[in-house]
Amino acid sequence: MDPEVGNGCVQEDEELGWGKSLPVPSVQEIVRNDSLCVPERYIQERQNRPDYHSEVSYASSEIPVINMSLLANGDKDELRNFDIACKEWGFFQITNHGIAETVIHNMKEAIAAFFQLPFDEKKKYTMPANDVQGYGQGYVVSEQQKLDWSDVLFLVTLPPSVRNLKLWPVALPGFKESIDQYSTEIRKVTEEIFAKLSLLMGMDTDGLKMLHGEMKQATRMNYYPTCSRPELVLGVSPHSDASTITLLLQDDKITGLQIKHKDSWIPVKPIPDAIVVNIGDVAEVLSNGLYKSVEHRAVTNEKKARMSVATFVIPSEEVEIGPLESMVDDKQFPRMYRNMKYVDYLRHTLERKMDGKAHTEYLKL
Numbered sequence: 001m002d003p004e005v006g007n008g009c010v011q012e013d014e015e016l017g018w019g020k021s022l023p024v025p026s027v028q029e030i031v032r033n034d035s036l037c038v039p040e041r042y043i044q045e046r047q048n049r050p051d052y053h054s055e056v057s058y059a060s061s062e063i064p065v066i067n068m069s070l071l072a073n074g075d076k077d078e079l080r081n082f083d084i085a086c087k088e089w090g091f092f093q094i095t096n097h098g099i100a101e102t103v104i105h106n107m108k109e110a111i112a113a114f115f116q117l118p119f120d121e122k123k124k125y126t127m128p129a130n131d132v133q134g135y136g137q138g139y140v141v142s143e144q145q146k147l148d149w150s151d152v153l154f155l156v157t158l159p160p161s162v163r164n165l166k167l168w169p170v171a172l173p174g175f176k177e178s179i180d181q182y183s184t185e186i187r188k189v190t191e192e193i194f195a196k197l198s199l200l201m202g203m204d205t206d207g208l209k210m211l212h213g214e215m216k217q218a219t220r221m222n223y224y225p226t227c228s229r230p231e232l233v234l235g236v237s238p239h240s241d242a243s244t245i246t247l248l249l250q251d252d253k254i255t256g257l258q259i260k261h262k263d264s265w266i267p268v269k270p271i272p273d274a275i276v277v278n279i280g281d282v283a284e285v286l287s288n289g290l291y292k293s294v295e296h297r298a299v300t301n302e303k304k305a306r307m308s309v310a311t312f313v314i315p316s317e318e319v320e321i322g323p324l325e326s327m328v329d330d331k332q333f334p335r336m337y338r339n340m341k342y343v344d345y346l347r348h349t350l351e352r353k354m355d356g357k358a359h360t361e362y363l364k365l
């Protein structure tokens with residue numbers, strides 16, 4: 001069977017989308033056909049391999065953990081911890097976030113069920129040639145570029161009016177309901193985080209929410225098959241997220257996510273039912289660089305496939321992003337980023353391969 005997924009099978013939608021990506025093989029199918037096979041296109045250049053210089057630090061216990069219940073209830077110490085987490089780490093895990101265990105469990109089951117479908121079934125949701133939504137892989141712009149050891153289902157989930165249900169496996173029992181519930185809960189947590197970020201950025205509590213216009217959520221469901229040579233490949237190449245914030249649900253038992261902190265890669269050890277939150281490029285720009293959209297990547301392993309669900313919270317396409325007046329001070333904090341319509345930034349990032357912090361650099365003055 002030809003394991004190729006990506007564009008080509010599905011008709012192009014007429015509307016101008018956010019971007020497009022070249023078709024690539026399904027890694028899950030490659031591994032299913034031959035669990036030892038690691039094609040050349042997946043073997044990273046030496047300096048990009050996960051074990052290069054053994055530079056992985058095991059200081060993962062240092063990554064901040066924020067108690068959302070304390071934060072939401074106005075605890076001053078937790079607000080300070082949150083501020084430090086956003087400034088110094090750009091990444092933290094949240095506990096007591098109020099999302100019911102069943103909602104998290106159902107979301108994980110839904111993506112597991114999708115990736116367990118036969119390949120011919122999954123192919124029905126293949127990314128159209130001019131879209132980044134659907135089943136396939138994003139950020140592939142050349143036949144020469146190294147590929148990530150993962151398959152993806154990427155869907156815009158909120159608001160419901162902008163969903164492209166043709167690309168949703170709606171016939172899969174529980175799939176749509178699980179995404180609906182999970183997305184609604186993530187939206188609530190986002191509003192809580194936005195309220196506190198707004199205060200820290202010198203606005204009223206609803207400042208960020210208002211500024212986003214009709215806020216959207218897009219969800220990238222990542223499937224990382226096992227790899228017989230995990231030291232040669234990357235599950236996701238180093239990148240920062242083009243979102244305002246990202247909320248990531250990861251496997252409770254398998255560590256795969258690593259973040260760049262003080263020039264080392266630090267693994268984010270899962271805390272069961274916690275959600276990993278990171279500052280995205282939009283929050284970095286709005287805060288004039290005070291809050292950091294940190295580079296991260298995912299590695300694979302030989303023993304067990306890993307899944308993760310990244311929910312990107314993004315502004316309405318027409319919103320102009322740029323440093324907030326309250327974050328700029330000509331003497332102390334001169335403006336570091338230019339203004340740009342959000343959709344133009346998003347398209348800029350989606351036309352390129354993932355490349356560390358290179359996308360954010362484009363916004364710098």
Ligand SMILES: O=C(O)CCC(=O)C(=O)O
Pocket residue numbers: 220222236241248250256257258296297298307308310
């Ligand atoms: O799987 C992970 O831990 C990271 C995924 C990620 O960074 C993304 O989808 O943007």
Ligand SMILES: [Fe+2]
Pocket residue numbers: 239240241246296310
């Ligand atoms: Fe990411």
